[in-house]
Amino acid sequence: MSNLTDMEIFARVVSAGSMSAAGREMNLSPAVVSKRIRRLEDKLGTRLLQRTTRQIALTESGQGFYERVIAILASVEEAEAFVSRGSAQARGTLKVAAPTSFGRLHIAPHLGKFLEVNPDLSLNLDLDDGFVDIVAEGYDVAIRIAELSDSSLVARKLAPIHRLLCAAPSYLERHGEPASIEDLAANHICLAAHNQDPWRLAGPDGLETVRTNSPIRTNSSEVVRECLLAGVGIALRSTWDIGPELREGKLRIVLPAYRASKDVGLHAVYPSRRFLPAKVRVFIDYLAQLYGPSPSWDQGLTQWLQPAETENAPASGPAPLETATKVPV
Template sequence: MTNLGDLEIFSRVIAMGSMSAAGRALGLSPAVVSKRVKRLEERLGTRLFQRTTRQISLTEAGQGFYERIVGILAGIEEAEAFVSGRSGVVRGSLRISAPTSFGRMHIAPHLKGFMDKYPELVVNLILTDDFSDIVGGGFDLAIRIGELSDSSLVARRLAPVRRVLCASPGYLARRGVPATLEDLAQHVCLPPHTQDVWRLEGPDGSVTYRPHGPLYTNSSEVVSEAVTSGMGIALRSTWDVGPALKNGELVQVLPDYEGSRNVVLSAVYPSRQFLPVKVRLFIDYLAELFGPLPYWER
């Protein structure tokens, strides 16, 4: 039978992204971690990782193996917490995927408060604007902004997302203030490349508008900089542009129209019978931090 310690090391290497980082989290040398992984591969008779001088990645066999053991390891962790009655003592690593801008603005500043409560927990926060493969990427959970879709994943709503059309006072002084949705055709619009249409809620219900402009980018931060600098009109979330709206750097336009209310901030995690304590505690922490009326709306 495979040593459970070897499985934990294997899982930690995936979560931390390298054998040296996994060793630091476990209090082991990189040589010991490498030896234990090699022993596991020899026992299974297959390579679990592809190794290069710069990175380490799962083989197809390693990916399938990980998908089958991750729930087992989580169940053992949950069982130990239940039996020992130490649910407040959280150990191990927590691997989180989050959108780049939101993670930098609204997760990173609050990590200290969470980690101070659970000092034995190692947090690995990965910021990306791509929808990460939670299971395949070895993530415990992902923070996502969008419309929830049916899947094998479980989602918990953390906060509403309000999106408004906005522009800088300088841009509006040059180009005028649009009075109707149709007026946007005479303006420069700044959609990210992922938004072919703007789905809006207006006085007559849901409508769509196909924006056009000279700038297309996969970075929401670039769009924020562009609209603030006076390049055009953008549909932005208030968690992103709230301060600029408050201090007058940006002005809301067409206030009767806002982004679809189906877009929400959610924590998404694999569907498991037993949710690991570390995941539940972090989700509860964010839910309390944000809530039905998040602080950026107050």
């Protein structure tokens, strides 16, 4: 069996992105780190890393080895925690990825309380709206707002996510409310980020597709939100994002019979492994209790959140465990 410490160094090099960065994290010189990686490659009889003067990259063998190594190290960490501190005690560093706006609004404000009850745990929270490869980038868990599909990852649903059409009163005063989907598409400004076009809506007549026609093009969902509040146009937004504005009257729901054709879920996604580390388990349990099937952001909006009935819509129900793939956050 390969030396466990060499595997730890290898995993740290991959997650840190360079041997020098890994060395700093482990208090080892770059020369020692390089020597240990070479020793591991010699032991295995294969090259794990492609090295250049500026960066490293995993070989095909290295990628497969890395995926297995992090599972082994997680199991070792869990075993050590069970023996020394008890299986329910979370410790170490938890690396989490989450969508930018959601992380800022609904995760960051609650981290203080989480760390108070888990004093031996530190947290590294990365906010990013792009693709995140959980395994390759060394994340323990990622928070996803998406419809999940099959993969080797595992997910737990934390809360429902509802998306509704809305506009600021100032926009509706100037342009009036759309009377139908056809009116919306033909006579109104529809705001959306690049990856949110077109809109697929469900309503009384089935599924409808609306091509957005915003005079503002952006890759930022937050820009769309600010334009929406400023009265630039109509947008399809999640209630976690605009719930307070709807309750305060800063935004109004339009075409209430329509909503996103599929109400995606909020999920915690993590690498598939038999033994889930305590640090991951307590974090996921904390968020599940914090949000739940009736999250705070939906308070006062229940009348608008009933599922849209369409002839093509399949019956569905929440499931605690689902398979998951990389999806936009």
